[in-house]
Amino acid sequence: MIDKRVQSIANALEGLRDDSTILVGGFSTSGRPSDLLRGVLELGIRGLTLIANNATTGTDVVADMLHAGVIRKIVCSFPRGIEGHSIFDDLYQAGKIDIELVPQGTLAERIRAGSAGIGGFFTRTAAGTELAKGKESRMIDGKLYVLEQPLRADVALIRGQCGDRMGNLTYHRGARVNNPVMAGAADLTIAQVAQIVEVGAIDPEHVVTPGIFVDRLVEVTCSKE
Numbered sequence: 001m002i003d004k005r006v007q008s009i010a011n012a013l014e015g016l017r018d019d020s021t022i023l024v025g026g027f028s029t030s031g032r033p034s035d036l037l038r039g040v041l042e043l044g045i046r047g048l049t050l051i052a053n054n055a056t057t058g059t060d061v062v063a064d065m066l067h068a069g070v071i072r073k074i075v076c077s078f079p080r081g082i083e084g085h086s087i088f089d090d091l092y093q094a095g096k097i098d099i100e101l102v103p104q105g106t107l108a109e110r111i112r113a114g115s116a117g118i119g120g121f122f123t124r125t126a127a128g129t130e131l132a133k134g135k136e137s138r139m140i141d142g143k144l145y146v147l148e149q150p151l152r153a154d155v156a157l158i159r160g161q162c163g164d165r166m167g168n169l170t171y172h173r174g175a176r177v178n179n180p181v182m183a184g185a186a187d188l189t190i191a192q193v194a195q196i197v198e199v200g201a202i203d204p205e206h207v208v209t210p211g212i213f214v215d216r217l218v219e220v221t222c223s224k225e
Helices: 034-043 061-067 087-093 104-116
Strands: 021-024 048-051 071-076 098-101 121-123 137-140 143-148 153-164 186-197 216-219
Touching (some): 034 061, 034 186, 061 071, 104 121, 104 143
Parallel strands (some): 021 048, 021 153, 071 098, 186 216
Antiparallel strands (some): 121 143, 137 143
């Protein structure tokens, strides 16, 4: 019997190591698996690369991870805090953290490419700009395009609304940003959900992420964020 449920955040994160690359779903703090991230912080591992839409709002769990020196590099589309300045700015200006800035749509498509096994794609976004330096560019139908590589990670941390023991997931509104596509772009996918239900309780038409893309499932009924 397939059963991907685990009893705790600590169980869900077993095996995570220093220097891992981690996909983090959601849009800023909306739909982000913050309890799993808090668990990563408590593990005490170092040298992580985070791939996420945003770096930190300035007062969230990612800010706590940055203060603790857990993160070595961030790949994101928006590195600034809500108020502008954040701990990320301090670390970057001090040369203590690396960043790969990726336009938002390109970031999502690179992750989708990593999930789908696509070797790369040409896009007009950022072609001819600083972000295209060092990348292959090509004229297609008279317009300049830049080749973008797929993104994959060791681990994907995602957040769903409901899940069953087989790992089939639904999402709540904005949580559909990045979480579904990240589920297929990592060697290990861990999902936190607000409720685990019986197999068959989720209408198949409502399943957004099929269970085949999820390895571990943990229920977090009262999320901290």
